[in-house]
Amino acid sequence: MTTDKKELAVAALRNGTVIDHIPSDALFKCVKVLNLEEMDCTLTIGNNLASKSAGTKGIIKVADVFFPEDVLNRIALIAPSAVINIINDYEVVEKRHVEIPAEIRGIVKCDNPKCITNNEPMVTVFETDPDKPGNIRCHYCNHSIDRNKATIL
Numbered sequence: 001m002t003t004d005k006k007e008l009a010v011a012a013l014r015n016g017t018v019i020d021h022i023p024s025d026a027l028f029k030c031v032k033v034l035n036l037e038e039m040d041c042t043l044t045i046g047n048n049l050a051s052k053s054a055g056t057k058g059i060i061k062v063a064d065v066f067f068p069e070d071v072l073n074r075i076a077l078i079a080p081s082a083v084i085n086i087i088n089d090y091e092v093v094e095k096r097h098v099e100i101p102a103e104i105r106g107i108v109k110c111d112n113p114k115c116i117t118n119n120e121p122m123v124t125v126f127e128t129d130p131d132k133p134g135n136i137r138c139h140y141c142n143h144s145i146d147r148n149k150a151t152i153l
Helices: 024-033 069-077
Strands: 015-024 044-053 054-062 083-088 091-097 101-103 125-128 135-138 144-146
Touching: 015 069, 024 044, 024 054, 024 069, 044 125
Parallel strands: none
Antiparallel strands: 015 054, 015 083, 044 054, 083 091, 101 125, 125 135, 135 144
């Protein structure tokens, strides 16, 4: 007699936020962008987990923390396929995809060496580039960068 057994690679979460479907190579960038290393809560990070659609994926579970939407959308630049799940009493009560915000502050480095942000102590600001879909444009020097090749601060 054979039994088909499945096991969870990551434990269930009672309350909090789950960020799923993160590309494996972007997982630790997401941790950095969300400043998770500074948080004082139970945090589960799984990487290179099996994914039917992507082959492998990363997942972040943060217990008893509910991030504002604008904070979670910061990871859309590096993990556009990420899905946010809000958990209450072990149930998913909200599920949504991240969306790239119109303005991206303090996440990306401008790769134009003449940009003021590389020569003065100031926060970088980028906007989505309407002329080049998939690109972001520096607010200060108008230099356009492919969002997939942007350097995360």
